[in-house]
Amino acid sequence: MERIVALARSRIGHSRYQLGSDPTLAPEIVDCSSFTQWAFEQIGVEIPRLSAEQALVATRVTRGNTRPGDLIFMEGRCYRHVPNLPPDHVGHVGIVAEDLTHFIHATHRPNGVHVGLISLIPPWRLRFFGRIEI
Template sequence: MSHTAPIRSHRKPRRSASTIAMRTGVASGVLGTLAVATAAGSANAAEPVTQTLELPVLTGDLAAQVAQSAEATQQAASNYQLQAARDAAASAAAKEAKKDLAHAKAEATKKAEAARKAAAERATRNAERTTLSTTASSSSSSSSTSTATGAAAAVIAFAKAQVGDAYVSGGTGPNSWDCSGLMQTAFKQVGISLPRVSQDQSTAGTQVSLNNLQPGDILYWGSAGSAYHVAIYVGDGMFVGAQNPSTGVVERPLSYDPPTGAVRVL
């Protein structure tokens, strides 16, 4: 081997121009692709993201449960209204019953009071009947109370002359009378003007005891000021009066219908 033989150089061989051009083209293509991808990514990033939520769909069983719950709620409301109406009706009925009870008690009290008064009046009348019977007996034997004189005799004579006439409510003669009409006309014979009705005639004079009657005294039934009937005492335990439509004007003993009181105008 010759010492002058050429020695291989360690320097890399130069690339050819075509190789460099090819590599440059590949690099340009890669960069172009990246640019396109980057642009596309930027465009996508600018667009808003829309998210859609899907609601669950009611199944047949769930719809039936909802309907059943609504029906139960409506039924409960109806029951509440019905109960409220029943409570209101019961309250009204209780108030009405309480009112009726109070009215019934008041009526019972009124009736009891009327019965008590009626019983007291019957007892009083029975006592007076006994008293008047005694008075009639004593009057028949006493000329001072059985013989009428003066004005009393004239009044009594007129009243007795009407015995047998008819009783007519509101009658003032000459052939029909009511009790106060007969008294008014009888006393008019002697110039005494009496009120027209029994209530007023029972207070027209001086009140006298039934034990001290004199001929010509006006007898009355009921209380003084509210009498419902009048007649005239004629002596000897007798009276004359227009009693009622069935009897007309009659003369009767005091025991026939004992009066309540008497008034003296003569």
């Protein structure tokens, strides 16, 4: 899984964010889930395209059992005001970094891919951590 983290880090400041991006444009143009999909494809592991679909195939792990390369699933900010979404809706995904306190994800901020601090994710937004079995 260290390879996943290294691949993710290699795109910091080098990928442009576009919501709903075409996965064939990755890693140059990505959204959160095409970014994670691309990283796993580089090591020969296929995962679904959308963050909600990736959440369905990941094995849930507790915060204390996370490893580098695990996925972190959150509510997507753009979905906050959509009515009738289930309370556990997943709309954003990132990759847990090697120090287990940060995550690497693609977002609309400048430079697309960047590092975030897990402890700064509001509790209402954090859904769960998941592992893709390799």
